[in-house]
Amino acid sequence: MNQQRLVLVVDDEKTQRRTVAGILEGWGHEVKEAESGREALDALAGQAFDLVLTDLRMPGMSGLQLLQECRAVRPDVAVVVMTAFGSIETAVEAMKSGAADFLTKPIDLDQLEVVVKRTLEMKRLIRENKLLRRRLEETSAGFKLIGRSRKMAEVLNRAARAAETDATVLIQGESGTGKELLARSLHDLSPRADRPFVAVNCAALPETLLESELFGHVKGSFTGADRDRPGRVAAAEGGTIFLDEIGDVSPLVQVKLLRFLQEREYSPVGSDLTLRADVRVVTATHRDLPAAVAAGSFREDLFFRLKVVGLDLPPLRERREDIPELAALFLERFAQRYQRPARRFSSEAMACLMSHPFRGNIRELENVIEQAVVMARDVVIQAEDLSCVGAVPPGGGAETGLPTLAGVEGNLPGVLEALERRIVMETLAAFSGNQSSAARHLGLTESGLRYKLSKWRETDDTG
Structure with a gap:
């Protein structure tokens, strides 16, 4: 197992959970732990896991219930259930509900390796197949829905070259010109195409909520923050985050974004913890950002960070x-x-x-x-x-x-x-x-x- 994957181990028995997590880490995987179904769902909402290993019998939310919730939150995640020998029938029921495989307790090391390897390989094949179909169909259709005139051909040629890299892209154009569609096409043509594409409308949220939406927050950081919550940057890990209407963000959020773009680091609201992010950043705006820079309402250094590659979508007229x-x-x-x-x-x-x-x-x-x-x-x-x-x-x-x-x-x-x-x-x-x-x-x-x-x-x- 030489390719690192993100795995979530869910078990209310700490010793069993730590044992399985330690083995997986030894095989080179990044592993997160959860001691309950509810904690697992919170983790799944914030990150795109490749594999979930969950015990079937847990207090509160059972492994079978967690499996069903996973289908709604992360339909692409592979789930393997762990069960005591006497509850094989429940494991079979879990397979019928969408589990990729099952393991019997006590966990046998060889059996664990076979099941994890087989499940991740199947997930890889399914993902590659979906990626090929998406590139052949959706990207082609997406570009068609933006247009193929001479003006658009120039934009799309630049977009195709930019898609091959992790360069930050700024898409400018009037409302309705297809900015998000172009952003999705950039993602679909990139090496990150099999990872999440997460879109955030910066104009739809006030300053305080936008920072929390992007970077997450810790419990107690503001009124109503009753638990830790990962942000959209964490949800886009390994993929692309699309910041629409970037020209509408406040000066305070501009400072946070500048640090994030420079260092690829951020801190959740209310936390001193510094987290690293592996994401590609694509932004868009209908505003005249050079004019906003000249007027002093938008930071010049942030503008240059955003516009490593600039794509200007002409209006339909x-x-x-x-x-x-x-x-x-x-x-x-x-x-x-x-x-x-x-x-x-x-x-x-x-x-x-x-x-x-x-x-x-x-x-x-x-x-x-x-x-x-x-x-x-x-x-x-x-x-x-x-x-x-x-x-x-x-x-x-x-x-x-x-x-x-x-x-x-x-x-x-x-x-x-x-x-x-x-x-x-x-x-x-x-x-x-x-x-x-x-x-x-x-x-x-x-x-x-x-x-x-x-x-x-x-x-x-x-x-």
Whole structure:
């Protein structure tokens, strides 16, 4: 056993617990102990254990109850139950409830080694299999849901290179641009992909609670702290912690974060104990941090620590060529989720999407498509099915980044034709000239698209 794993040994009999823990430590594993099921659950809430060895018969919460609670708190943890020879039936019941294996007391050293080795190897294989599936499916889907325009290709290329390292990453972009999705993709592409990804919304908690949420606290450190509680940093051990809305943290928390980033050390609230952390840090904000630094509301030294690698996500209005593919992905997702008939967009509906400002970015687009799928009665989503119809402000052409359509003001057929032509050409460009893909996303047949292109060429030649 040459690969260290984090193991939790649970037994109310101290001598038995210490004996098993000592053997496991001798094999090179990091071992924590708990003398009750409740204490074990507290430990599981704070750290991602690879293996739990628990006695079946304990006062208060039995090993079988602990096993069931483990399924809810840490569904991926492997649990091995320890039982006296006379309660094999209970051990079999535990196996049916999800235990990986069982050991009979008194514990035989050879049997312990075989069971622990076999269980950890099985967990490794399951984890690798899930990791491969996640990398092939989720990361690919995640990147698709962020976009594949030229601007986004540059961001994603930088992200893929950064993912290979433990460098701290700062993601900046407006609300709804996909910052957390990009953070998750960074984690999924990294060597830490099989360890926890823990997200914390820094803007959602006041200063005192945020420090406790991140670093934990000890019993009695403040009103209501009735027991020791590990923080989110401990929960992310070995993996990635994502600090969203980092630009909203107070000066006091900024100081704590600076120390943590410099030393990878922290102290729980109310404790003098210094703990080390093995985590990758990814942060995000919708705020202009350089401006906040200049204004004195954000520490310059912390800003530089956070931005070892900077990724700037452009708003959707600056990469409209991503809209057709994003809309199609959301359409497919929600049609399946709600079992609705909608399968494609009419050209008028796509024109509405392409001209809408989308101040809420991808999140707003997702919401618009979800509503349309729910409300549409037909296979084709029409313009009137879209909640964004009529939401473009006066003078929207300039505000949305679309050019003024000179010479067609007040002429509705002319406006629609000019807008349709622009959408078709931009969609073709987004699909690198692939007429089949472009037609499908525009809700046209391929022959219908070719007819439009031919008609416009004839108009250009005669005009």
